[in-house]
Amino acid sequence: MTVPASEQRAGRGHWRLTGVVAAAVSLIMGIIVLVLSQGIEEPQIASFSPRWWPEALGSLLIVLSLLIAVETWLRPPGSGEEQESSTRRGAARIVLIFLLIAVYGVLWYFIDFRVSTFLLFTGLVAINGGRGWKAFLLFPAITTAVLYLFFDLLLKVPL
Amino acid sequence: MTPLLEGFAQLADPTVLACILLGAVLGMLVGAFPGVTATMAVALASSFTLSMDPVPGMAILLTIYVSANFGDRIPAILVNTPGTPASIATTFDGYPMAKNGRAGVALTTSAFSSAIGTVAGVIILMVAAIPLSALALQFGPAEMFALVVFGLTMMVGVSGGKISKGLVAGVFGLTLSAVGRDPITGTQRFTFGIPELSDGIPFIAAIIGLFGIAEVLDQILVHKPGKTTPITQFGRWWPNRREAKQMLKPLGVGVGVGSVVGIVPATGGDIAGILAWDQSRRVSKNPEEYGKGSLEGLTAVDTASNSTLGPSVTTTLALGVPGDSVMAVLIGSLVVWGIVPGPSLFSSRPDLVYTIAGIMLIATVLVLGLSLLRMKSVAKLLDLPQQYLWAVIIVFCMVGTYAVNNSVLDVGIMLLFGLIGLFFRRFGFPPGPVVLGLILGELAEGNLRRALAIGGAGNILTSPIALSFLVLSLAALVVPPLRERAKQRKAGRAVKQS
Numbered sequence: 001m002t003v004p005a006s007e008q009r010a011g012r013g014h015w016r017l018t019g020v021v022a023a024a025v026s027l028i029m030g031i032i033v034l035v036l037s038q039g040i041e042e043p044q045i046a047s048f049s050p051r052w053w054p055e056a057l058g059s060l061l062i063v064l065s066l067l068i069a070v071e072t073w074l075r076p077p078g079s080g081e082e083q084e085s086s087t088r089r090g091a092a093r094i095v096l097i098f099l100l101i102a103v104y105g106v107l108w109y110f111i112d113f114r115v116s117t118f119l120l121f122t123g124l125v126a127i128n129g130g131r132g133w134k135a136f137l138l139f140p141a142i143t144t145a146v147l148y149l150f151f152d153l154l155l156k157v158p159l
Numbered sequence: 160m161t162p163l164l165e166g167f168a169q170l171a172d173p174t175v176l177a178c179i180l181l182g183a184v185l186g187m188l189v190g191a192f193p194g195v196t197a198t199m200a201v202a203l204a205s206s207f208t209l210s211m212d213p214v215p216g217m218a219i220l221l222t223i224y225v226s227a228n229f230g231d232r233i234p235a236i237l238v239n240t241p242g243t244p245a246s247i248a249t250t251f252d253g254y255p256m257a258k259n260g261r262a263g264v265a266l267t268t269s270a271f272s273s274a275i276g277t278v279a280g281v282i283i284l285m286v287a288a289i290p291l292s293a294l295a296l297q298f299g300p301a302e303m304f305a306l307v308v309f310g311l312t313m314m315v316g317v318s319g320g321k322i323s324k325g326l327v328a329g330v331f332g333l334t335l336s337a338v339g340r341d342p343i344t345g346t347q348r349f350t351f352g353i354p355e356l357s358d359g360i361p362f363i364a365a366i367i368g369l370f371g372i373a374e375v376l377d378q379i380l381v382h383k384p385g386k387t388t389p390i391t392q393f394g395r396w397w398p399n400r401r402e403a404k405q406m407l408k409p410l411g412v413g414v415g416v417g418s419v420v421g422i423v424p425a426t427g428g429d430i431a432g433i434l435a436w437d438q439s440r441r442v443s444k445n446p447e448e449y450g451k452g453s454l455e456g457l458t459a460v461d462t463a464s465n466s467t468l469g470p471s472v473t474t475t476l477a478l479g480v481p482g483d484s485v486m487a488v489l490i491g492s493l494v495v496w497g498i499v500p501g502p503s504l505f506s507s508r509p510d511l512v513y514t515i516a517g518i519m520l521i522a523t524v525l526v527l528g529l530s531l532l533r534m535k536s537v538a539k540l541l542d543l544p545q546q547y548l549w550a551v552i553i554v555f556c557m558v559g560t561y562a563v564n565n566s567v568l569d570v571g572i573m574l575l576f577g578l579i580g581l582f583f584r585r586f587g588f589p590p591g592p593v594v595l596g597l598i599l600g601e602l603a604e605g606n607l608r609r610a611l612a613i614g615g616a617g618n619i620l621t622s623p624i625a626l627s628f629l630v631l632s633l634a635a636l637v638v639p640p641l642r643e644r645a646k647q648r649k650a651g652r653a654v655k656q657s
Binding site: 018021022025026029033036040041042043048050052053054057058060061064065067068071084085086087090091093094097098101105117120121124125128129130135139143147150151156157158159 | 207210323324326327330331333334337341343344346347348349376379380381382544545546547549550551553554555557558559561562565567570574581582585586587588604607608611612
């Protein structure tokens with residue numbers, strides 16, 4: 001089966017965009033490492049400065065970012081490099097999950113672990129599409145109980 | 160008492176046996192759920208095993224490792240979805256067999272092949288670990304540095320067409336390992352005044368984020384409603400005499416391929432399975448059946464994939480370089496327990512080889528028994544909606560990370576690494592080299608600096624062992640793209656001719 005030309009173009013466009021972002025991020029990481037390395041104190045007596053290794057790695061990241069950029073420009077996408085595309089709903093769910101985790105962090109500080117974790121489970125299941133009393137009550141109750149028994153009572157972790 | 164008896168004697172403790180049982184059940188479940196990898200499970204389990212004694216803790220982690228490599232075959236055969244990457248090649252013939260009404264025979268054959276492969280690998284561990292570590296004891300800083308480079312480039316080299324991104328991931332991991340005290344002078348680096356970072360990035364938090372949270376976030380990001388229905392018609396369960404005879408040759412191929420792949424640092428069951436399938440097809444009398452439900456293909460794949468476990472543990476413990484990604488995670492726990500993998504480990508604790516081998520053997524027998532229980536109930540588990548699994552993994556990752564040091568900072572770092580891991584996955588950077596770089600960074604830097612201080616670059620370039628490792632490393636980076644290009648050129652020529 002042949003892939004339509006429009007899909008091929010879209011695939012190549014996505015490959016290019018991914019490559020450019022990857023190269024840019026590698027470059028930025030390399031520069032950040034090099035800049036931060038300058039803040040490392042240097043002892044008086046040392047054959048090798050403690051900056052030496054991070055500087056070498058930062059420079060390597062910059063070289064590799066150029067390699068990715070060149071590769072993205074010259075090489076067509078290889079087989080097995082396609083990825084399932086992300087969905088808007090999925091991205092929204094991830095944002096909501098992190099907001100929920102932030103709220104959980106606050107709740108855990110102020111109220112009991114069991115209550116806050118029960119609410120966290122309920123929230124996570126709801127965000128990901130769970131509905132009904134089993135999803136909102138039974139599942140959070142069982143999993144919270146298991147976590148509490150395991151970590152607090154068995155392993156003595158102060159929750 | 161001999162090391163053999165001493166090693167096995169440690170397993171007589173009922174707590175250890177209970178831990179093996181717990182690990183077996185957890186591992187089977189982990190393997191059976193697509194999306195929960197053995198690496199992720201061992202990372203999660205590390206969070207609670209750290210508070211245990213080393214032997215019971217190792218019993219849980221190693222049994223999950225063994226058991227997940229049995230459980231992951233179930234979804235590969237019944238829903239054409241590998242439970243973990245190690246069972247990718249199981250889908251080639253396992254699923255067609257199931258579609259042809261032979262799911263029962265496929266599951267039983269897979270269980271026996273996996274068990275035989277694991278036992279063969281454990282025998283290699285018992286025979287090769289101590290001599291290999293004795294050999295590695297001769298290594299100086301130059302050789303150790305070259306070995307670390309070899310391990311890292313092997314993992315990058317098998318990243319499948321992503322060599323440059325794999326290298327970035329590896330260098331990023333090495334950079335992360337530079338956080339904390341300098342290994343030679345003790346100077347603080349990249350700690351930003353946070354005292355907790357003096358000991359470096361919390362390793363368990365980083366790997367739970369990279370392998371646990373990132374994987375779940377990735378699944379949530381691409382998830383589309385829809386469901387795969389598992390095959391529920393199992394047919395007969397036991398292979399007949401003709402089929403049992405057919406299994407002998409692929410068993411041999413599987414053990415051979417798996418042992419060699421397993422001993423190479425950073426390569427695991429996924430690669431061994433695919434290689435063994437190909438090799439077995441070449442020597443088979445019925446190559447045309449491969450990919451259409453061949454019992455031989457299935458046997459070769461599962462034997463090879465599981466034969467890598469023992470050799471992988473051997474490389475990890477004898478050389479201190481992880482045999483695969485699960486071993487990379489295991490090293491983190493071992494170090495916390497005061498068991499530092501590397502050439503000197505087995506000269507001071509030879510009994511440990513046999514304790515580990517014993518755990519893996521008991522786990523294999525136990526998991527084989529569990530696998531042979533008729534697995535219709537496991538097929539029902541595959542129907543469990545994913546939102547439950549995601550919720551459990553996210554909360555377990557958080558509470559588990561907190562439990563390691565009772566530190567909220569660790570949880571924050573874990574979540575940050577979850578996002579970094581998600582970015583890496585979406586932009587084609589393999590996460591394995593990050594972990595390897597993080598683990599091996601200190602070893603690489605310390606040994607490189609020592610080697611250079613002793614005799615400059617000549618110290619590395621005049622050592623035959625170091626030079627061999629460096630040449631192999633270069634080959635690991637250069638050969639795969641060249642082969643890929645040659646394949647593309649060949650395919651292009653074939654299209655032109657037709």
